[in-house]
Amino acid sequence: MLACSELSFSYDTKKTFNFPSFSCEKGETLLILGNSGTGKTTLLHLLALLLKPNSGSIKIKGKELALLTAKDASQMRANHLGIIYQKPHFVNSLNVLDNLLLANYLADKKQSKTQARNLAQNLGISELLDKNTSILSGGEQQRVSIARALMNNPDLILADEPTSNLDDENCNKVIELLENQSKNIGAALVIVTHDQRLKDNFKNIITL
């Protein structure tokens, strides 16, 4: 599903990030561990096609994506990627349901309320659909983020420190949900984190 080899990226001339090669199959989960400053978020942005690597290749379903134009990359993101960010951010003026539907809309897909309701059901946030996102707790917000990432049935889900702001109980719940939902739709899941609590949950681990 996802295969990266010899990615490198530099924000300026002083420091260049070189990432190891890795791959992740359909339904599998890959945990990328690393401390601050090791380029975790950079790697995630490279995978999310938000940044262009200096060299190396990113293949999703065998298609080379590293050199896509900004426009193609944005289309690719909308159709094949679901991204979960460290801090759950939403469009503040919209309620939870509309924030979920927004994912459909921005990807130019039909807005599916059924899909939103099903995901909400699976993630245990059904009662929150008509609430404003700003009044949710951290765990709830992260679950809404997961639901949003799954709205377009992506092939690859990228999660950037999805648990760093959560307590142990919520951390486990969120990871469990994330893994289950990804398996459900047959997507590859890549989690980038420094959260050592997750180490025991996964077999495929890369340390930066």
Next chain:
Amino acid sequence: MLFKISWKNILDKKLNSFLCILLMTLGIAMISLLMLLGKQLQDKFAKNISGIDLVVGAKGSPLQLILSSVYQIDNPTGNVFLDDVAAIAQNPLVKEMIPLSMGDNYQGYRIVGTNKKYFEHFKTQIASGKMFKGNLEVVLGASTAKNVNLKVGDTFGSSHGLDSEGEKHKESNYKVVGILDYNNSVVDNLILTSLNSVWNIHEHKDENHENKAVDSTIKREITSAIIKFRSPMGMMTMPRNINQNSKLQAAVPAIEVNRLFELLGIGIEGLQFLAAVIMLISGISVFVSLYNSLKERKYEMALMLSMGSSRTRLFLMLLLEGIILSLLGFIAGIALSRIGIYLISNALSKKFHFNVSQFSLQTGEIYLFIGALLVGILAAAIPSLGIYRINISKTLATE
């Protein structure tokens, strides 16, 4: 969805949005009100002078003569002898001379002595009763009849002067014999009678009036006369001739009204300029509001971009916010100007018996609509261009 997001964003910042809409509303309302008022005054003034070529009266301000004799709003310039006016009317260029004699009122409504030609000029129709014939018989204009609550057969005592507080003529009463149909002209607010009635009612009291005591002879006086010419030739020669060679004054309504509107026009233009400035400030407030919100919502924008939205779509979303704000302002402004017109109309009709009522959309307001839209689009477009400069990765990583 795009509209929904824009609309929710507007609702999310109620105070900011309210300020933008309020300013736009005020600007639009002021301009629209001025347009309506100016147009209606002009219409009214133009309608009442149509067909009147010249007004002859006592020397004084020509504008005052026109206002008092044609529009019945200002005080008359004084009295003139009927014989002098009749002499002018002998001129073969004169087609018609309509004498007017003012001096009394009933509850603020002017009693005007004249003859049948005045009715013919305004093409009035009797709604009930008949024309005046005998002494002290009067015919009421439609608005007068409605507002003073008199009907055919009633009698009333007039007050001297043109204010309702004037001294009462107690010894003789006028009798209402007819009521006119609505004519949408100055006649609606008058009480009309024969010249003789006006002369008669004042004869008994002449000894009380110092100015009239001197020459209470057989020479009859009138206030002014409306003159119509047979040909435009009369216009060329007569006003000048009368003003130079007689004790009378001749005033051309068209010229005086134009002058009046030139004077009024400066005021209206000044106010319209002020209103345009308010609209501009509204635009600036849309600008500032969107500029700030774009800064606050930078992460939100980056997020939507990372979710696959094109930059142009987000640009349109912000543009839509500006357009919605200015449109709401426009609608509220137009509504406000109609309320304003209604209130002004009420006030004017009480004070001057002058009715303005025009509630339909004016052609000028279509330009106003385009103007408001442009202000909204421009004010929203400039800050919204920032969308094209957002670095998605950097914004998502740092905020």
